[in-house]
Amino acid sequence: MKQNDKINKEQFEPAIIDASKSEEISKPSLNYWQDAWLRVKKNKAAIVSLVVIAFLIVIALIGPGLSKYEYDKQNTKHANLPPRVEALENISWLPFDGTRKLKNGDIVNPYEQKGIEEYYWFGTDNLGRDQFSRVWKGTQISLYIAFLAAFIDMIIGVAFGAISGYFGGRIDNILQRVIEIITGIPNLVIVILMILVLKPGIISITVALTITGWVGMARVVRAQVLKLKNQEFVLASKTLGASDAKIIFKHLLPNLVGVIIINTMFTIPNAIFFEAFLSFIGLGLQDPLASLGTLIDEGFKSMHAFPHQMFIPAVVISVIMVAFNMIADGLRDALDPKMRD
Known part of the structure; x- marks a missing residue:
C-alpha cells in the first residue's frame, strides 16, 4: 500500500446484517424421492444403464414386428445364414456383409451360393428361422419371466418378513x-424337481424361480422391521389404538420402500441368469418358444461353425445383466446411503 493512500473511517464501519434472513432457506425443500433422484442423476453409470434398459425393453416389444419374418417360421433352405444388412453389406470390416470364414481360412458368401436375395439382420439358425426376431422375442420372454418372478418374490418376501x-x-x-x-x-435341486413335475414353460419356470427366491427379501425386511417396530412413531400409533395391519402397511412398509426396491432390482438380473441357466441345461422353454437361454444353448451346439448364433444373444443377456446391476448399485447409493460400501 502506498504511503499517500488514506484509509477512510467508512471502511471500519461494521457490516449491516439483516437478522430476519439468518434462518432463510435459499434452496427449495426436497422430499425423500426428489433427494434420491438428485443422487441417482450424479451416478452416470446408473443413468446410462437406465437408458440402455429402456431401449432394450422397447426393442424387445417392437423388435419381432420390425422383421418381416416370424420368429417360429422355418425355412430349411435358408438355414445357418450369417448376418447381412442391406445398408452395411458393402462395408467389409463389419460382420454384416453376409460372408463367413471357413476353418481353412476361405471366405464364402452363402447368400450368393444359394441364390438368396433376402436380408437376415442377425442371420438364421439351423432351421432357417430369423435370428433377429428370435433374439428379441427371447429377450421379451426372459424379461417377462424375470419381472414376474421378481414381483412375486417381492410380495411373498415382504409379507413373510414383515x-x-x-x-x-x-x-x-x-x-x-x-x-x-x-x-x-x-x-x-428344488428348481429342477419343480420343473420335472410341471411341464416346461413360462409358468413352471416362474414358479420354480419363486420357490426360494423370496427368502433373501424376507430376511432383509424382517431385519428392518425389527429395527423400526420399537421406535417412537410405532409406539405412538399403538397408543392411539392403531391395528397391527395398519401399523405394518401405513407406518413400517413405507419406511422400507428403499430397501425393497434395491433388493428387487438385484433380484431381476439373478432371475434372468437363472432362467438362462435352466434353458442352457435343457430345462427351459420348448420350441417354438425361445428365451435368451435357449438361444444361447442352440448357438453353443454350433458355436465353431456359426459363432453369431451364440454371440448375439450372449451379448444381449450380458448387457441386460450388467445394466440392471449398475441401476441397482445406483439406487442403493441413492435410497440408502448407509448400505454404500
Whole structure:
C-alpha cells in the first residue's frame, strides 16, 4: 500500500446484517424421492444403464414386428445364414456383409451360393428361422419371466418378513424355521424337481424361480422391521389404538420402500441368469418358444461353425445383466446411503 493512500473511517464501519434472513432457506425443500433422484442423476453409470434398459425393453416389444419374418417360421433352405444388412453389406470390416470364414481360412458368401436375395439382420439358425426376431422375442420372454418372478418374490418376501419381524416370539420362530428348511435344500435341486413335475414353460419356470427366491427379501425386511417396530412413531400409533395391519402397511412398509426396491432390482438380473441357466441345461422353454437361454444353448451346439448364433444373444443377456446391476448399485447409493460400501 502506498504511503499517500488514506484509509477512510467508512471502511471500519461494521457490516449491516439483516437478522430476519439468518434462518432463510435459499434452496427449495426436497422430499425423500426428489433427494434420491438428485443422487441417482450424479451416478452416470446408473443413468446410462437406465437408458440402455429402456431401449432394450422397447426393442424387445417392437423388435419381432420390425422383421418381416416370424420368429417360429422355418425355412430349411435358408438355414445357418450369417448376418447381412442391406445398408452395411458393402462395408467389409463389419460382420454384416453376409460372408463367413471357413476353418481353412476361405471366405464364402452363402447368400450368393444359394441364390438368396433376402436380408437376415442377425442371420438364421439351423432351421432357417430369423435370428433377429428370435433374439428379441427371447429377450421379451426372459424379461417377462424375470419381472414376474421378481414381483412375486417381492410380495411373498415382504409379507413373510414383515409378519415375522413385527409379531416376533413364537410366530417369528416358526417362520424362521421354515426359511431355514427351504435354504437348507440346494436351490438348484428344488428348481429342477419343480420343473420335472410341471411341464416346461413360462409358468413352471416362474414358479420354480419363486420357490426360494423370496427368502433373501424376507430376511432383509424382517431385519428392518425389527429395527423400526420399537421406535417412537410405532409406539405412538399403538397408543392411539392403531391395528397391527395398519401399523405394518401405513407406518413400517413405507419406511422400507428403499430397501425393497434395491433388493428387487438385484433380484431381476439373478432371475434372468437363472432362467438362462435352466434353458442352457435343457430345462427351459420348448420350441417354438425361445428365451435368451435357449438361444444361447442352440448357438453353443454350433458355436465353431456359426459363432453369431451364440454371440448375439450372449451379448444381449450380458448387457441386460450388467445394466440392471449398475441401476441397482445406483439406487442403493441413492435410497440408502448407509448400505454404500
